[in-house]
Amino acid sequence: MRRLWWSLRKRVAGLGRRPRVVARLGAQWELDPRDWLDRRMLAGQPFEAAQRARFAERVEAAGADLLFDIGANFGLYSVTLGLARSAMRIEAFEPVARTRAKLVRNLGLNGLEGRARVHALALSDRGGEAEIAIDPRSSGLSTLSASDAEAARRDFSASETVRVARLDDLDCARGVEARVLAIKIDVEGHETATLAGMAGLLARNRGVAMIETRARNLDAVIAAMASAGWRPTGEIEEERFFEKA
Known part of the structure; x- marks a missing residue:
């Protein structure tokens, strides 16, 4: 019954095609009813609640x-x-133009634009450009590393040429050793390349990290974090947690 209840709520939330602003989780959000993840938020359905907590x-x-x-x-x-x-500075990375525009608006709706920088980049182990696969039904599935199995399940009928960069090559990753980092990585299967491109940052700094990790990448992710001194501290579903003191 509960699944049916949420399904009905999401159907109602999905009525209409115009983005709308709603209050959720103590914040203001512009959400698009055409997007699967946004519909969950519009319906008030919990999403990654345990991971976020x-x-x-x-x-x-x-x-x-x-x-x-x-x-x-x-x-x-x-x-x-x-x-x-209130003292947290934010470096947010979102390569897909439409999704990034919504990110910028949501930061502005909550008065965070002065503490946040939005980077039109996908992070990887190299610089240049790449094609990112996009499922038009869900912005959360965009990926540079779609496996054959994932491609068979998803509607990757759209794509976009995006800029890619190594985090270690960016100014925002330099001179931050006095800070304590919070690192959240959700790159839909591209996590090993992302970590390779930020190995210097991980080695020089301390903090906490949460990385969504595909099973095929799990050993490589744990090894990459361990080589920089980060220890695993737990997991919730696909999210792996790490800390370095």
């Missing part, structure tokens, strides 16, 4: 004051953590 608790305990939100989407983590921690 765990990450927020560890961010608070560590005293993190610089968030790298890699794969920021519409700003779920940038906005909620930014509002919870």
Whole structure:
């Protein structure tokens, strides 16, 4: 019955095609009823509630004051953590133009534009350009690393040429050793390349991290974090948590 209840709520939330602004999770959000993830928020259905609570608790305990939100989407983590921690600076990365525009608006709706920078980049282990596969039904599925199995399940009928960069090559990753980092990575299977491009940042800095990890990449992700001194501290579904003191 509960699944049916949420299904009906999402159907109602999906009526109409215009984005609308709603209050959820103590913040203001512009949400698009045509998008699967946005419809969940519009319907008030919990999304990654346990993961968000765990990450927020560890961010608070560590005293993190610089968030790298890699794969920021519409700003779920940038906005909620930014509002919870008034001293936090935010570096948000979202390569897909339409999704990034919504991220910018959501930061502005919550008065965070002065503490946040939005980067029109996908992070990887190289610089240049790449084609990102986009499922028009869900902004949360955009990926540079679609496996054959995922491509068979998804509607990757759209794509976009995006800029890619190594985080270690960017100014925002330099000179931050005095800060405590919060790192959230949700890059739909591209996590090993993303970590390879930020190995220097991970080695030089401390903090907390939450990485959505595909099973095929799990061993490589744990090894990459361990080589930079980050220890695993738990998992919730596909999210793996790490800390470095």
